[in-house]
Amino acid sequence: MEEKELVIIGAGPAGLCAAIEARKKNIDVLIIDENIKPGGQLFKQIHRFFGSKQHMAGIRGITIGEKLLEEVEKLQANVWLDSTAYGIFGNRIAGVIKSRKKNVTVKAKAILIAAGAVENPISFEGWTLPGVMGAGACQTMINIHRVLPGKKALMIGAGNVGLIVAYQMLQAGIEVKAVIEIMPKINGYMVHAAKIKRFGVPIFLSTTILEASGKNEVEAAVICPVDQDYKPILKRTKSLDVDLICIAAGLQPLNELLCQAGCQFTYKPYLGGNVALHNENMETTIDGIFVAGDCSGIEEASTAMEEGKLAGIAIAEKIRKRKWDDEKLEVRNRLNDFRIGTFGEKRKISKMEIEKEYYEKVKN
Numbered sequence: 189m190e191e192k193e194l195v196i197i198g199a200g201p202a203g204l205c206a207a208i209e210a211r212k213k214n215i216d217v218l219i220i221d222e223n224i225k226p227g228g229q230l231f232k233q234i235h236r237f238f239g240s241k242q243h244m245a246g247i248r249g250i251t252i253g254e255k256l257l258e259e260v261e262k263l264q265a266n267v268w269l270d271s272t273a274y275g276i277f278g279n280r281i282a283g284v285i286k287s288r289k290k291n292v293t294v295k296a297k298a299i300l301i302a303a304g305a306v307e308n309p310i311s312f313e314g315w316t317l318p319g320v321m322g323a324g325a326c327q328t329m330i331n332i333h334r335v336l337p338g339k340k341a342l343m344i345g346a347g348n349v350g351l352i353v354a355y356q357m358l359q360a361g362i363e364v365k366a367v368i369e370i371m372p373k374i375n376g377y378m379v380h381a382a383k384i385k386r387f388g389v390p391i392f393l394s395t396t397i398l399e400a401s402g403k404n405e406v407e408a409a410v411i412c413p414v415d416q417d418y419k420p421i422l423k424r425t426k427s428l429d430v431d432l433i434c435i436a437a438g439l440q441p442l443n444e445l446l447c448q449a450g451c452q453f454t455y456k457p458y459l460g461g462n463v464a465l466h467n468e469n470m471e472t473t474i475d476g477i478f479v480a481g482d483c484s485g486i487e488e489a490s491t492a493m494e495e496g497k498l499a500g501i502a503i504a505e506k507i508r509k510r511k512w513d514d515e516k517l518e519v520r521n522r523l524n525d526f527r528i529g530t531f532g533e534k535r536k537i538s539k540m541e542i543e544k545e546y547y548e549k550v551k552n
């Protein structure tokens with residue numbers, strides 16, 4: 189068994205920012221990530237970030253990732269790549285398969301779970317055929333592995349992920365036949381919708397998928413409009429000639445390790461579903477187990493970075509028995525500034541409810 193002061197599971201923006209803050213306070217940090225390169229979602233994001241300048245709008249995800257990695261390297265945090273944390277056991281022990289070969293257990297004074305999110309599936313006739321995949325999986329194949337998962341595609345979902353990935357598919361040379369959205373309006377930013385419309389891709393609103401058809405793989409998608417009660421209008425069904433169907437139906441926090449550690453959860457639809465209860469320092473209901481980023485509620489890379497910083501500072505406080513209140517206040521103010529607008533306000537309220545519920549649970 190190895191011993192570290194802080195083990196961080198997940199080297200996305202949340203995990204890397206936490207490592208940077210903790211290293212600045214001289215905490216012995218180990219970051220674990222299952223990928224061969226750290227950065228989480230950032231290295232798939234070849235587009236310029238949306239949001240405000242303060243939160244790196246206009247900068248590409250890959251550039252943000254590179255800057256964070258440079259800093260982590262400078263501060264000499266230990267990083268284990270190609271390594272999967274498979275369990276959290278009593279007394280803050282993480283079980284890890286290191287470099288895909290060796291089973292190692294690491295005992296820590298604190299564990300931060302920053303494992304990110306998982307894509308929501310939707311099921312329909314033929315959805316298990318090869319050629320049906322999450323939009324995130326398609327983005328990974330194109331932007332990381334440089335593999336085209338198909339030639340003619342249908343994208344399901346007109347939120348930001350669906351729109352951005354549809355555009356990246358076009359950039360990679362895939363013919364996007366349509367984007368369909370069951371809601372009567374586009375949920376993503378208009379700037380992303382406009383980009384794919386300029387390519388001549390239709391966005392069909394109030395429309396759903398009925399079936400992926402094909403013998404051994406996807407050969408067509410059957411789509412149809414829905415009425416105001418979201419019931420398919422079957423007489424207006426049509427078939428699209430595609431070999432790839434991507435699902436962008438939202439994300440939910442990747443909760444398995446938190447669940448296994450015994451953390452308590454609450455349901456918050458504006459944060460992606462079941463979220464581990466955590467306090468203003470990102471500590472869960474299990475002493476010494478912290479959470480940050482998409483894992484603590486689906487938001488954006490900018491909030492993931494700030495939550496990671498907050499967790500890093502709070503963990504250093506706990507380990508060193510010191511206070512860095514001013515630094516934490518600055519981060520919390522930035523998080524508040526970011527959580528504005530229609531979606532941001534709802535997330536801010538959900539986060540406040542989580543904190544309240546945390547104290548109610550901990551008291552009892």
Ligand SMILES: Cc1cc2nc3c(=O)[nH]c(=O)nc-3n(C[C@H](O)[C@H](O)[C@H](O)COP(=O)(O)OP(=O)(O)OC[C@H]3O[C@@H](n4cnc5c(N)ncnc54)[C@H](O)[C@@H]3O)c2cc1C
Nearest residue numbers: 198200201202222228229238273303304481482488489490
């Ligand atoms: C298409 C798309 C476009 C986006 N565009 C923007 C944008 O413009 N602006 C913005 O602010 N946000 C954007 N986002 C959101 C942003 O990418 C995420 O909110 C952010 O990456 C979350 O960071 P994270 O550190 O919580 O998780 P992640 O970046 O997902 O990192 C988590 C890491 O943990 C690893 N991991 C998980 N489980 C384990 C385990 N058991 N053992 C080891 N490693 C593990 C994962 O492989 C991953 O590397 C976009 C997302 C998508 C999908």
